[in-house]
Amino acid sequence: MLFQxxxxxxxxxxxxxxxxxxxxxxxxxMEDLFFALQLARExxxxxxxxxxxxxxxxxxxxxxxxxxxxxxxxxxxFDSNESNAVYxxxxxxxxxxxxxxxxxxxxxxxxxxxxxxxxxGASPIQNIGAYGQEVKDTILSVETVGVNGEREEIENKDCxxxxxxxxxKSGIKSKSIVTYVTFKLSKVxxxxxxxxxxxxxKQELETKxxxxxxxxxxxxxxxxxxxxxxxxxxxxxxxLILSLRKRKSMVLDESDRxxxxxxxxxxxxxxxxxxxxxxxxxxxxxxxxxPQIFVEGEGLSKISAAWLIENSGIQKGSKFHGGVGxxxxxxxxxxxxxxxxxxxxxxxxxxxxxxxxxFLIRLEKEPVLCT
Numbered sequence: 001m002l003f004q005x006x007x008x009x010x011x012x013x014x015x016x017x018x019x020x021x022x023x024x025x026x027x028x029x030m031e032d033l034f035f036a037l038q039l040a041r042e043x044x045x046x047x048x049x050x051x052x053x054x055x056x057x058x059x060x061x062x063x064x065x066x067x068x069x070x071x072x073x074x075x076x077x078f079d080s081n082e083s084n085a086v087y088x089x090x091x092x093x094x095x096x097x098x099x100x101x102x103x104x105x106x107x108x109x110x111x112x113x114x115x116x117x118x119x120x121g122a123s124p125i126q127n128i129g130a131y132g133q134e135v136k137d138t139i140l141s142v143e144t145v146g147v148n149g150e151r152e153e154i155e156n157k158d159c160x161x162x163x164x165x166x167x168x169k170s171g172i173k174s175k176s177i178v179t180y181v182t183f184k185l186s187k188v189x190x191x192x193x194x195x196x197x198x199x200x201x202k203q204e205l206e207t208k209x210x211x212x213x214x215x216x217x218x219x220x221x222x223x224x225x226x227x228x229x230x231x232x233x234x235x236x237x238x239x240l241i242l243s244l245r246k247r248k249s250m251v252l253d254e255s256d257r258x259x260x261x262x263x264x265x266x267x268x269x270x271x272x273x274x275x276x277x278x279x280x281x282x283x284x285x286x287x288x289x290x291p292q293i294f295v296e297g298e299g300l301s302k303i304s305a306a307w308l309i310e311n312s313g314i315q316k317g318s319k320f321h322g323g324v325g326x327x328x329x330x331x332x333x334x335x336x337x338x339x340x341x342x343x344x345x346x347x348x349x350x351x352x353x354x355x356x357x358x359f360l361i362r363l364e365k366e367p368v369l370c371t
Contacts, residue, residue: 001025001032003039009058009067012050014117014252016260017341018058018370021048021067028071028092030179034149040066041148048370049177052094054117054252055126055262055367060341063370070121072179075101086140088182091121095128103238106230107185109138112192114238115245117252117263121178125168126366127161131241132194136161138183142168144176152176163296164267164366191237196292197244205237248330261333265348266305266363276301282359305363306332312354320347345369 007024010016023045027033040047046065050056071092079086085107089098099114112131122128123135124142139161142154160167167173193202245251249258271279276293283290291307309331310316317328322343327333334344334351352363 001035003066007067009050009062012069013053013056013058014260015057015262015336015341015344017060017336017339017344019060019062021063021065023066024069025066026069026071028073030072030145033068033070033072033145033177033179036066036068037145037147037149047147051091051122052118055122057262057341057344057367057369059369059371068177070119070177070179072121074180083188084184084186086182086184088180089120090180091119091178093120094118095120095123100238102185103234104231106227106234107187108189108191108234109133109183109185110135111234111237112195112198112241114241115251120181124159124161124166124181125178126164127166127169129164130195131198131244132192134161136166138185140182140184142178142182143180144168144173144178146176163270163302191234198240201240205233205240249327249333250330257337258327258329258333258335260336261327262367264305264330264332264366265334266309266332266351267366268302268305269308269361269363270296271301271303271361273299273301276303279303279359279361286358306330308355308359308361308363309351312351312358314351314354320350322346 002025004024005022006020008020009018025036027036037047048063048065048067050067050069072090073092074090075093075098076088077085078088085105095116095118096114098120099110102109103111103114110133112133113128113135116128116130124139128135136156136159139156139159141156142159144152144154146152154167154173158167160171168176168178191205193199242251249256250263251259253259280290288311291304294302296302314326314331316326316331319325319337320343323337323339324343324347325335325337327335334347336344348365356362
């Protein structure tokens with residue numbers, strides 16, 4: 001196991017920002033992890049856990065500690081029946097590689113999460129979601145290692161999943177390191193059509209699925225031809241999601257300068273009924289057409305952070321001081337043109353202030369700031 005010193009961190013992030021790490025090591029096995037954590041304890045070094053770098057912001061000065069780059073591999077099926085398949089996946093597996101793998105098996109559950117950058121280990125921390133799906137709905141359990149080397153397997157019901165949050169992000173397990181995630185995926189469910197952008201394609205793809213479902217019910221088992229048709233259907237759905245994300249520069253592409261971001265920088269605000277009423281009153285006072293409001297749970301609603309930003313006077317493609325700006329294709333993506341972390345955070349603060357001044361709503365950052 002190799003420990004390196006003064007390693008630049010910017011190349012490991014989608015923002016391409018940040019100074020060097022005092023020490024850095026790659027973690028590919030549980031033994032690597034236990035050894036690194038023991039060294040950190042013995043030398044009193046602070047640690048930072050890095051995955052795919054798509055939700056991390058490093059400071060310009062870097063990190064004065066040990067960066068543990070989690071690259072634990074492995075996609076293993078250990079249970080399967082006619083309806084479902086269960087996979088245990090290493091935290092270092094690239095998230096979209098795993099999604100593509102499941103789609104190519106004709107499995108439903110995370111197909112709408114195609115194209116999201118990052119690693120499998122980060123998926124439960126952030127409870128990633130897109131186009132009507134959240135990863136919490138497929139996770140059976142999450143395996144972690146604590147800072148003192150203690151191993152634990154946490155079942156879904158104990159993960160405290162909520163919108164872009166979990167026990168691993170802001171709860172009592174926020175210091176634990178995710179090592180493996182176990183998923184349960186469906187062999188029979190259709191693709192997810194909950195999100196408005198996808199719903200308009202529902203009839204075309206659902207017609208194909210209904211035809212396929214009829215074939216399945218007429219047979220005692222899914223024949224190879226029927227499975228091939230199901231896989232093709234899910235591939236078409238995945239391509240649809242990827243095309244929607246690509247239009248917004250939300251698929252990593254070295255040739256697209258707009259992808260030098262962390263994706264959505266701000267979370268969509270979750271409001272209670274009283275807050276929704278105040279917001280709608282404010283919108284009426286400003287003579288603005290209100291946005292669509294989504295039900296997020298009992299007594300809670302979600303509104304679009306992108307709508308708040310655009311209606312605060314900030315447009316796609318806007319440039320800010322210091323070599324940073326707004327994506328040309330999605331106003332929730334704050335991009336690094338040729339700037340610094342300092343400039344990026346100052347821009348984020350300005351956007352938060354503008355939205356609050358106009359709508360009395362404080363946007364919350366989604367990425368993790370490593371200090």
